[in-house]
Amino acid sequence: MRISLQDFSQVVDIIAKEAxxxxxxxxxxxxxxxxxxxISSGRKRxxxxxLDNTNPSIFLGELSNTPPTLVNPLYLFLKKELNNxxxxxVEQQNNDRVVRIELEITNSAYKTFTRNLYVELIAARPNLIFVDExxxxxNAFRKNTIDSPRIVARGFKYEKPLNGAKSKNGSAEPFDHTKxxxxxLSRLNQSAMTRNQEKFVKIYKFINTRIRTASRxxxxxxxxxxxxxxQLINKEYGDAVLAHPADKxxxxxxxxxxxxxxxLDGLxxxxxNAQHFYxxxxxxxxxxxLSDKLIEKAEKELNESLFIKDFLSSSTEEEIERFVAQNALISPRDKIRLPVTKKYAPYHLENNGTTFYFGKTADQNDYLSFVYAARQHVWFHLLNQPGAHVVIKKVNPTDEDLIVAAEIALLCSSLDxxxxxxxxxxxxSRGESKGEAHVKKYETIYISFIRPATEALYKAATRLEVK
Known part of the structure; x- marks a missing residue:
């Protein structure tokens, strides 16, 4: 929602009236x-x-449950300078998207100074510049060098940006400030992911390093x-050399x-030479x-890391805080305690000593198939149609186990x-989207009807316990 320059003037007037x-x-x-x-006009005001590059803005609104601040050098500077x-x-400058906030600051020695905070809301190059009397x-949010046409650097005199606005004309409709x-406010909610990436930058870098390392x-x-x-052909070469009708x-x-x-090596x-081939x-x-074990270990690390990356992108700040607190992550080799919140926990049931696991959502299927299950376990899915993932955590399941697992896969999709x-x-292997899987080779089993005993087991299934 990019407002007109005329509407922007109204926003500044509304801010000035209250602030x-x-x-x-x-x-x-x-x-x-x-x-x-x-602002002291209210606890939540x-x-x-x-300073978003695409659509920078300024407004005065009511915020509840504001999160703790991120700390950086500019924050520390403004915290000291703007305290009380x-x-x-508050006024618009140069008939442009620039706001000047004139401030009266009292230092610890009770001396009073005038300071100005310029907020430049110009797309592609927004800035916040703090100047003296x-x-x-x-100080400034975005500084440049002395060879720039307009210098923004400590100690240099502030120059207003060139006014690129041609007109103050707005739309025919009256400006709706509430809208x-x-x-x-909705944009702030959407920026939570960006905040998490900045606040938890170390964990994001850590997980991305694990993903790159495991993939390589x-x-x-x-x-x-x-x-x-x-190189397996070398056995045939060795056999051929030994079988050659000549003195060895x-x-x-x-x-x-x-x-x-x-x-051959003539020396x-x-x-x-035959021994060398062997x-x-x-x-x-x-x-x-050895490759199977090495790939299993690397795939486990990769899938766990991809799972955590998805968790980071879809979780609240508080959930990520708990995860970080549980893991003292130092290097990509560190073992991670996976953040299994309830939304990932699959269902399970037991029949004749065999435990069956299945998911009902993409999150549960993804966790079950690519994090929880091991390479030697058996995986089930409806043939050629979407459905639940079912896993038997057993190396050699019986025919009865196969039938029960297939029945569960059908029940999850309400099929008989x-x-x-x-x-x-x-x-x-993991697919392109969450819960999607690619299958290299498989066998099939046809179920003509669901047995009542399996249906009763399915209805009694419970979620995995999440700590």
Whole structure:
């Protein structure tokens, strides 16, 4: 909601009417671009300055439950300078989207000074500039260098920006100030994600580092496996060299077997060359054998980190605070206590000693399949249609287990029959969106009717306990 210059003038007049003669009680940095100045006209009355590049704004509104401030050098400066400052005047400058707030400040020695706070709400280059009585700049949100056309730097005299506005004409409709305030308050709610990213910047960097590290690790392991598979032919080379009808102590730089030229080390005997091929083969075989465990470990780290990243983007500041308090995260190798809030907890039920798990939402499915389940467990889903994820945390489920799990998958979608696919969890990978999965290979089972016993178990299922 980009208001006209004429409407902007009305906003400034409304602010001036209430704020003039009041004092600034508190400074809060909601984010690096959004500042709150509490005004003495009411406990919840705040002058909000939003230096968003696209649509910067200023308004005076009522805020409840204001969060703790973010601390940075500009905040510390303004907190000291604006403490209990008296607002003498609020006015629009140069017929532009610039507001001058004249302040009377009393220091600890009871000396009184005049200060001006310029709020420049010009798209793409908004700024907040604090100057003394001689208009010399003391600090600014956005500074530049002395080779700039308009210098904004400490000690230089403040110059008003060039007025790019051509007209004060607004829309034909009268300005709705209440609608404007409601829109700006909704923007503050939408900026909670930005605030969290700034407040918890270390945890965001930590998790992103884990994601990059785990992804690279998986790619490197797969590349090593591909190279190793190419080396498996060395066993055939070794066999061919040993089968060559010549003295095994004979030295040559090549032999021919089945029409293929095998290059050899001419300084070694045939036996030594064969032994070298066998060593390469053994090393390649060991690499392939070890790769499953290494990929499982890396995928677990990747999926846990992606899960946490989703948690950070969809949780409240208080929930993230609790998560950070539970984890002293120092390096990407640290083990993390996962933030399993209730929305992620899947359902579970037990039948003849086997536990079945299933999700009813994308959050639950995502957590169950990519965080909770291990690679050796068995995963179920409706064939060729959306539905719940079902997991048996058991390496070798019985035929009865497979039928029960397939029935649960159908019950989750309110179906009484249908085809269900099942696969080893190691053949399942995370999709592009939450709760989506890609399946490399699978088998299917067709259920013609749901047994009453399974339906009773399904109705009695409970959520996993969340601590």
């Amino acid at each position: 003039t003669g009041k004092r600034i009680r508190k400074v809060i940095f909601y984010s690096s671009r959004i500042f709150y100045l509490q 705040y002058l909000v300055i939003n 400052a008296l607002i003498k005047k 001689d208009e010399k700049i003391l 404007f305030i409601n829109f700006e 690790k998986i790619d490197n392991i797969k590349a090593d496996v591909q190279k190793a598979e190419e 102590k004979w030295r040559t730089d090549k032999v021919e077997a089945n029409g293929i030229i095998i290059r 070694k005997t045939l036996a030594e 060593k390469l083969y053994k090393k390649a075989k060991n690499t392939i054998a 029959r249908g085809e269900v696919m099942y696969a080893s969890k190691k053949d399942i």
